[in-house]
Every structure is written in C-alpha cells, then in structure tokens.
Amino acid sequence: MSDAPPPQTPVRTPPKDRIEAQLEAREIHKFLLAKTYFDCREYERCAAVFLPGTLPKGSINTSSPQSAKAKSAAKGKAKVGTPTKAKFPLESISGLSQKALFLALYAKYIAGEKRKDEESEMILGPQDGGVTMNKELIGISTILEEWFSSLASNGRQGQGWLEYLYGIVLAKGKNEKQAKQWFIRSVHLYPYNWGAWQELSSLFGTVEEVSLCPFQVLSRTNSE
Numbered sequence: 428m429s430d431a432p433p434p435q436t437p438v439r440t441p442p443k444d445r446i447e448a449q450l451e452a453r454e455i456h457k458f459l460l461a462k463t464y465f466d467c468r469e470y471e472r473c474a475a476v477f478l479p480g481t482l483p484k485g486s487i488n489t490s491s492p493q494s495a496k497a498k499s500a501a502k503g504k505a506k507v508g509t510p511t512k513a514k515f516p517l518e519s520i521s522g523l524s525q526k527a528l529f530l531a532l533y534a535k536y537i538a539g540e541k542r543k544d545e546e547s548e549m550i551l552g553p554q555d556g557g558v559t560m561n562k563e564l565i566g567i568s569t570i571l572e573e574w575f576s577s578l579a580s581n582g583r584q585g586q587g588w589l590e591y592l593y594g595i596v597l598a599k600g601k602n603e604k605q606a607k608q609w610f611i612r613s614v615h616l617y618p619y620n621w622g623a624w625q626e627l628s629s630l631f632g633t634v635e636e637v638s639l640c641p642f643q644v645l646s647r648t649n650s651e
Contacts, residue, residue, distance in 0.1 A: 446583055450524035458527055465530065470538035477523055477531040517573050521581065528574070529588040532567050536595065539563030561599060568596045587617030594626060603630050 451458070457476050464473035520528055539561035546559045571593045578585065594609035607630050613623040 444584060447524050451526055454524060454527055461530055465534055470534040473534040474531045477527050517577055520570065520574065525586050525589055529592060532570065532592055535563045535567055564596050564599055585616050587613040587620055590616060591620055591623045606630060
C-alpha cells in the first residue's frame with residue numbers, strides 16, 4: 428500500500444475558484460519538482476518542497492475542526508496552563524493551493540506508512556504488522572484541522588482532496604464515524620475520486636448504512 432500512487436487530481440481547477448487557479452499557476456514549477464520526487468518514491472523530499480519544516484506533534488483529534496476549536500477554548504478558560512495540542516503556523520500553508528498541500532501531506536502519509544512497515548519488520552517480523560503507528564498522522568491531522576477551520580474566513584472552498592486525506596487520517600485513528608462523514612464530503616465535492624469510494628465501501632457494514640448515511644451527512648454539510 429505504501430508504494431501506491433496518489434489518486435489523480437483533476438487537471439483543471441473549477442473556473443469559479445479563481446483563488447486556487449492563481450495559486451496553482453504561481454507554484455507550477457515547484458509542483459512539478461515535488462511530483463517528480465513523488466514519482467521517484469522520494470516522499471520526504473516531495474513533502475519538503477512545500478513543507479520544509481517538521482510537522483507538529485500531539486494527538487489525533489477525533490471530532491470536527493469546528494467543534495474541536497470550541498472545546499479547546501472552553502478548556503483554556505477552565506484550566507490555565509493545561510497542555511494543549513501543538514499549533515501549526517497557518518501562514519506557512521495559507522499561500523499554498525489545495526493541490527500542492529494535498530501532494531505534500533499525502534507524501535508525508537506515504538513516508539510514514541513505509542517507515543511504520545520497516546519498524547514493524549525490524550521489531551517483530553514481516554507477518555506481525557499493525558503494532559506500530561504511522562507517526563506522521565498526528566502532524567497531518569493538526570495541519571488539516573487548522574486549514575479547515577480557516578477555510579470559510581479565507582474565502583476558499585474545498586475541492587475534495589484534503590477532505591479525502593483527513594478521512595484517511597481519521598480512519599487510521601479508529602474514528603470510523605467521523606471518517607465516513609469526511610469521505611462523503613469528499614465525494615460530494617469531487618465524485619470521481621475512486622479512492623474515497625473505496626474507503627467508504629470498506630467502512631460501511633450493511634446496505635442500510637449505505638442507503639441512509641450519505642444523504643444525512645450531505646444534507647448536514649450543505650446546511651453548514
């Protein structure tokens with residue numbers, strides 16, 4: 428799985444999203460360099476093109492970015508000095524297109540999966556995987572939560588790819604309920620992401636879930 432190529436991002440940005448089109452045009456030379464590194468399986472170098480620093484540390488959030496922000500504010504008032512999840516400087520990624528951010532974070536995810544497999548084989552054996560954890564998930568989760576929290580205020584709209592990646596992170600963290608919602612949000616924004624449909628098919632256990640859950644989540648998403 429760790430060597431699998433990323434899902435093919437759309438060649439053209441929707442005309443109505445001029446911000447993304449301008450950002451993609453400005454960073455095209457860097458994107459081509461990062462994509463070359465990815466194709467050569469140099470995942471860390473690929474991510475470093477757009478994310479030169481280390482990812483933040485902490486724990487994977489199991490709730491939506493909006494509710495997480497409210498909870499952290501409430502905790503801050505209740506207990507001063509309580510350790511909180513590490514913040515990521517949003518200005519370092521605010522100038523990136525979603526296409527570039529997805530490629531960089533997905534490369535980080537793949538690098539973490541490869542490292543996890545290598546550590547599992549060294550400690551236990553090739554047949555005893557699943558014990559160690561992808562250490563990049565925490566940083567990826569933190570960046571995505573901050574990005575989604577600032578999405579509306581920046582006048583930008585999701586394209587489905589970062590939503591898809593966040594769903595993967597939540598699924599890896601055993602938060603399947605939230606993962607379903609983000610995968611559904613992803614396919615609602617971009618229905619041709621086959622990877623998101625595959626992840627959904629593995630999470631739904633019954634036909635009843637498939638027929639009911641998507642419409643409930645989509646209607647809630649549209650009303651937000």
